[in-house]
Amino acid sequence: MTTLEFARERAEPMPAEQREELLRMPGFGSLYSDHMVTARWTAERGWHDARTQPLAEFSLHPATMAFHYGQTIFEGLKAFWRPAGQHVLFRPRDHAARFARSARRMAMPELPEADFLAAVEAVLRVDAAWVPPARGHSFYLRPFMIAAETHLSNRPAEEYLFAVIGSPARPAAAEPAPIRLWASPEYVRAADGGTGTIKCGGNYGGSYVAQREAAERGCHQVAWLDPRERRYVEEAGGSNLFFVEGDRLVTPPLSGTLLAGVTRDSILRLAGRLGLTVAEEPVALEDWERGCREGRITETFACGTARALAPVGHAVTPDREWAIGDGTTGPVTRRLLTALLDVQYGDAPDEFGWLHAVTPRRE
Structure with a gap:
């Protein structure tokens, strides 16, 4: 009430x-x-x-x-x-x-x-x-x-x-353009005990200097690394990140510095319906690079309310760059995006009870 x-x-x-x-x-x-x-x-x-x-x-x-x-x-x-x-x-x-x-x-x-x-x-x-x-x-x-x-x-x-x-x-584009991510070696988005798990204005204002640094290097957003070791990939700008390894879908765990995205949770639940194995585990920057170069990690995408899913085509550090898959939107990213949009637009059953109907007021 x-x-x-x-x-x-x-x-x-x-x-x-x-x-x-x-x-x-x-x-x-x-x-x-x-x-x-x-x-x-x-x-x-x-x-x-x-x-x-x-x-x-x-x-x-x-x-x-x-x-x-x-x-x-x-x-x-x-x-x-x-x-x-x-x-x-x-x-x-x-x-x-x-x-x-x-x-x-x-x-x-x-x-x-x-x-x-x-x-x-x-x-x-x-x-x-x-x-x-x-x-x-x-x-x-x-x-x-x-x-x-x-x-x-x-x-x-x-x-x-x-x-x-x-x-x-x-x-929300059915075939969104891949983005380039800059792995910032200097700046962090959030620290343990801080405000990284919530949506307050300072989290975003404090990120813009790194976002500007990314733009200067031809990137669309920042791949934030963990605040302790600057080793583990945590988020992309203000979005959560996912990595595709065969039939596994991996995302960093909610460690206390990451935002618990509603779209993140939606993707985790839709993935099981699509037959993917879901894992919440740390992903080191060097493992991301190695996995891409060896062909194990075939797709990476960011997700959030504003853009739904955004494929990552390339990652950039101060001394190197690598492509994810062939640099385009991968099939798993495409399937998950379609599954999410189908629920939101009523083209698939709302199995999880996510939709809240509102009838406009009659004058």
Whole structure:
């Protein structure tokens, strides 16, 4: 049962013809739907003032604590079109649980699962017309929370702002272009006991210097190595990594520095249905290279909510480079991507109970 009741204020919707033109090829993260949800938390009142309202800018004091001490967390999940006016959210309860874990780690108030679900449902219902109807397209929802108290003390804030915005997202390509990964020898994404297992803003801002270094070397993203030995491959940018060895699918274990990706878990479970043996075990950089050169590791791919699956075609270090397989999208990557999209778009049974149906509000 929800504890928040979302008061509702309608925006003037974008004209249908203009919206449909934008939805033909929306890109990612640059186009936004008409509404947003907000709610506030204070130490005195708890969660309150929940509302669905027109998308608008926030007005924040320069001393807002989020600007100074980094108490910011977020999630990203997708909704998909269905006929007869219905839509589905993909694994929203798993995202709600991770949002709560992020809040605990950052000393922020937890938003109950029921309220998280009510918030994302509210945006999806009011902006149902923004959900693209074509396979491959989706509606990306971004829940986030910031410390909203005005104060310069170095401590957890006593006021927070939660919000959800929506953004129609570009198609997940059936044959995505392979990416090149830079194995950074200097920078690490996270350390034991740190915040690598959650989605807080600092994890991402702190990675951009290495991402820029990758771009300077002709790579799309960073292959993060473990913080202790700089030996074991952990993640690719903000995505989890998988390696294909024959009929084995290998991914690094959740060691305390890796994000427990919802897409990662989905791939692990779909792999068994496709007859693959799944292993969660460390993968050393030298073993990855050797396995590729010897033909044992035939595919590597990254996965995450935003891009689904992205094949890795080449890996680069300061003194060498190697191809994974023939440098193109491999058959296992293709099968897993198709299996994931089939569930999300309703072309395969939802055997795992991942889909959460939402019926748009009738005016």
